[in-house]
Every structure is written in structure tokens, then in C-alpha cells.
Amino acid sequence: MQKNSISESVIRRLPKYYRFLSALERKGQERTSSGELAGHLGFTASQIRQDLGCFGEFGQQGYGYNVTALKKQLKAIIGLDEKRPAIIVGAGNLGRVIAANIDFPSFGFCLSGIFDIDRKICGKEIAGFAVRHMEDLTEFCRENSPVVAALCIPEEAAQKTAEQLISLGIKGFWNFSHCDLTADKDSIIVENVHLGDSLMTLSYRMQ
């Protein structure tokens, strides 16, 4: 099936499958079934079979899925075997959280630099990287060709900074800046992070 024909909802479920399979593998479990996946993830077994069916033939009727094999296939499907250079733009609290807590290589990226506009922060070390000034961005991008930027800057600065980054070769944004970036949807990928959506879900459930 054409990749671009796969629905948003299916794409959003892939990480959940991958995480659950990783947990099963860590526990040493060899097989699983769409029923077991369904029970833990809150989807139906038929939805899971249908989702996986978008990407090929996995598992066997009556046997289920081999945990390690399916995890490996999903890893490739999601692109986690890649090593795409990434940068963090904005080294405030949020940028630091991302740098310190996200293991980029396990998501198919490799962190190659952290940038900020504030000279008081520049030079300080975060997650093994000395924070660079935004002035050095052009040269850095020419030399290191990052393709992804985690945007951890205030909303007001996001659009202009994104345009600069696109002109320097950035193809994808992990956008924490609470704004909808305007970018050419065919060539630039924007993944907006809305922490509030998760808090709204909690609010709904607590009633």
C-alpha cells in the first residue's frame, strides 16, 4: 500500500505497538497475538490486524506474531533504524528536558547540536553539547546537514525561526512552540506537540 494512503490514526498507533512489543521482548516473551495487543492497548484485535495489514503480511493464523520479528519490522517501518541528524533550537527548560530525556538514536535521529539566542546560555553544556549561538546556525548546518529541528522556543519566534531553518535544509520539525507553523506541506513535515491534549484527556476521564 502507498505510504501516503495510510491514515493518520494508523500512523499514531504504530508507536504504541512498537513500545508494547519492546516491553514484551524485555520480559522475554516470544509470541503475542492481536488479541493480547488489543487487550493491553485498548484497540480491537481486528483493528490491529488491519493496521499491520497496511504494511505487509505479519504473523500466522493460529500462531500469532513473533515478538522480536514484528518489533524489528515495525522498527524499520517507523524509520527507527535511521540516523538522521537533529538539532534542538531553544535551550531553556524545555530544550534541556528534551536534550536530557530523549534518547534520539532510539527514534532514528542523532542529536548534533543545541542552539539558543541567549548569550548567557551559550557555551553551557547540556547533554554533552555546548549550547551554540543562533548566529552559528548557518555554518553549522552547512557542515552538519541536520534535517530535523526540535523547536523549543517561544511562539512569537517560531515561524521566523522555522523559515530560517527550512532555508538551511531542515525538512522536519518537532514543534513544541504552541503554534501552527506555516510550511509547504508536501516537503516539510511538522509534528506538533500539544501537551495540553493529554491533560484534557485526563480531565475528561476524571469526571
Next chain:
Amino acid sequence: MQKNSISESVIRRLPKYYRFLSALERKGQERTSSGELAGHLGFTASQIRQDLGCFGEFGQQGYGYNVTALKKQLKAIIGLDEKRPAIIVGAGNLGRVIAANIDFPSFGFCLSGIFDIDRKICGKEIAGFAVRHMEDLTEFCRENSPVVAALCIPEEAAQKTAEQLISLGIKGFWNFSHCDLTADKDSIIVENVHLGDSLMTLSYRMQ
């Protein structure tokens, strides 16, 4: 329809509807349609009508939805009119990001305290709150009856801390601690935040 019969996927879409309606309202738009919502949110119009249909009758055939009225109804459905007391447990980078960036009242909560185990942090002010030591938690909970805790502590400490919080009356967790909390599912609500899922989605799309 019974609240607990509403599917996970529908619940997860509610915040997106609410955010989009809020944006339309800010722009001064008075009406919208399931088609417009669908175009912007990447779902189908019929899915949107079906989702909203879980909660009652909204909109009118041929007219669509009144933006402000639908937003107000969704606000009540999600529980955003509430003022449930919340605390943040863990005042490291992540706790600080949450305290500084999340406007709790607009999500139906009111932040009432921030706690940490590290005496070097205690007393420091974050988002208008002096960080309190975990030792003060019991007394604080007795006096302020928080019902929700944002868990921003290391994985190792999460389960034990969650149990303590449950014994002190906490009914819901906004869990940033990268672990699956074991709690009685009927009485305790856990909303796990997996930032990595969003980064995996970006990875998938960048291929």
C-alpha cells in the same frame, strides 16, 4: 450514551476539536461544518459527526455548527470548567517546564503546590510557588485535598511515590515518568505522556 462506553480514539480526538474551535473563535468565525473540521484535522466528516453524536445533538443539517456554542459544550464535556486542585511532584527541568508552560485553569485544574525531594531546590520559587519538600506532602494534602498529580520524577521513584499519593487522596496522574504505574484502574486514572510516540510519528513521516 454511557461515558465509559466511549472509545479511547473518540476521547483522544475531543481535545483536537476543542483546540480547533478555540482557534476559529479567536479568528471571529461564527459557524463551521464537519467538512471544515475534517479538512483541518485530518479525520473524515462522518467520523466527526459520529464522534460528536456520542455526546448529544450538535449542529443542524445545512447550517453546521455554531463555533462558540459547540466549543462551550465541548468544554463542559471535557471537564474544563472544573477547578480540581493539582500538584506537581518533581521540580527538576521537566517539573519546571510543566509549571511554567501549562495553564492549569484552562484545563480544568488549579495548581496548588510543587514538591521535590531535593532540599537544594526546596524554597525556590517556580511559577509563583515555593517548592515544598516531600516531607510536607501529607499535611499539605490534608489541608488542600489535591486530586491530581503531575509526576515529573525519575522512573525508579514513580511507583512508590504514586502509591503514597493515592493514599493521600490523589485520584489521577499526569505521568511523565516513563513507567506504567500499577494502580486500581477503576478508581485511579493514569494519563501517561510518551513524548517519544510523537518523535516516532515524525520519524515515520520523514521517510
